[in-house]
Amino acid sequence: MWARWGMAWVAGAVLLLGGCASTVSSQVTAFGETPGFDGQRTYALTRTADQQNNQEHATYERWLRDRLSSDGFSEQSPNSANFLIGMDYGITQQTLRVAEPAYDPMFMRGPWGRPWGWGGYPGYWGPPMYVERDYPYALAGLQLRFTSRASGKEVYRVSVQTADGGNSLATAMPFLIDAALKQLPFPSGRTVTVRQEVK
Known part of the structure; x- marks a missing residue:
C-alpha cells in the first residue's frame, strides 16, 4: 500500500508554502537491475482486487497509457506482453x-x-x-512496478512523491505519471528531483 513506502517530505512542503509555484517539484526514486528497456516495449496493466471496476483507477490507467505510448510502449494482452505494469498510489494530508x-x-x-x-x-x-x-498540505505519491511476464520477476520499480500537486489525487496524478516516466530508467537507488512546468 502507498502509505507503507510514503515518507514525510518536509522540503517539498516548504516549497509549497512559499506560494503558488509555476513548477511542480517531485522526488523520484527507482530500483532496477536491468540497464534499460532494450527489449520489446510491450506491456499489459495489472490490477489489484480494489482496483477492479473502479472508475477513478480506470481514469488513471488511461492517463498512464497515453504517457507510455509517447515513450514507445504498445499495449498487448497479458499473455503476450513483455512487461506487466502495476500501479499503486495515494494521498495523505499532512501538517507542517x-x-x-x-x-x-x-x-x-x-x-x-x-x-x-x-x-x-x-x-x-x-x-x-x-x-x-x-x-x-497534501503529499501525493505514485509507484509503478514493471514485472517481466516471462520470468515473473520485478525488473524495475519507480516511486514518485510531490507536495506541489494540489490537494486532490486527481490533480496531482498527471504530474506524478509524467515524473515517473520522465527518464526510463532512472538510476537505481538514487532520488532525483523532477521539476515540471504548470501549464
Missing part, C-alpha cells in the same frame, strides 16, 4: 509546523530606521519572538 519570527508592534521602527517605543519615545529593536503556526 513552522516557527516564525514575530516582533512586538509597540517597538516598530520609526522614521529613518530608528526604533520607537511606547508613546513615540525612542525604544529599542529587541529580538523577535517566535510563534508556531501549522500549515496543512
Whole structure:
C-alpha cells in the first residue's frame, strides 16, 4: 500500500508554502537491475482486487497509457506482453509546523530606521519572538512496478512523491505519471528531483 513506502517530505512542503509555484517539484526514486528497456516495449496493466471496476483507477490507467505510448510502449494482452505494469498510489494530508519570527508592534521602527517605543519615545529593536503556526498540505505519491511476464520477476520499480500537486489525487496524478516516466530508467537507488512546468 502507498502509505507503507510514503515518507514525510518536509522540503517539498516548504516549497509549497512559499506560494503558488509555476513548477511542480517531485522526488523520484527507482530500483532496477536491468540497464534499460532494450527489449520489446510491450506491456499489459495489472490490477489489484480494489482496483477492479473502479472508475477513478480506470481514469488513471488511461492517463498512464497515453504517457507510455509517447515513450514507445504498445499495449498487448497479458499473455503476450513483455512487461506487466502495476500501479499503486495515494494521498495523505499532512501538517507542517513552522516557527516564525514575530516582533512586538509597540517597538516598530520609526522614521529613518530608528526604533520607537511606547508613546513615540525612542525604544529599542529587541529580538523577535517566535510563534508556531501549522500549515496543512497534501503529499501525493505514485509507484509503478514493471514485472517481466516471462520470468515473473520485478525488473524495475519507480516511486514518485510531490507536495506541489494540489490537494486532490486527481490533480496531482498527471504530474506524478509524467515524473515517473520522465527518464526510463532512472538510476537505481538514487532520488532525483523532477521539476515540471504548470501549464
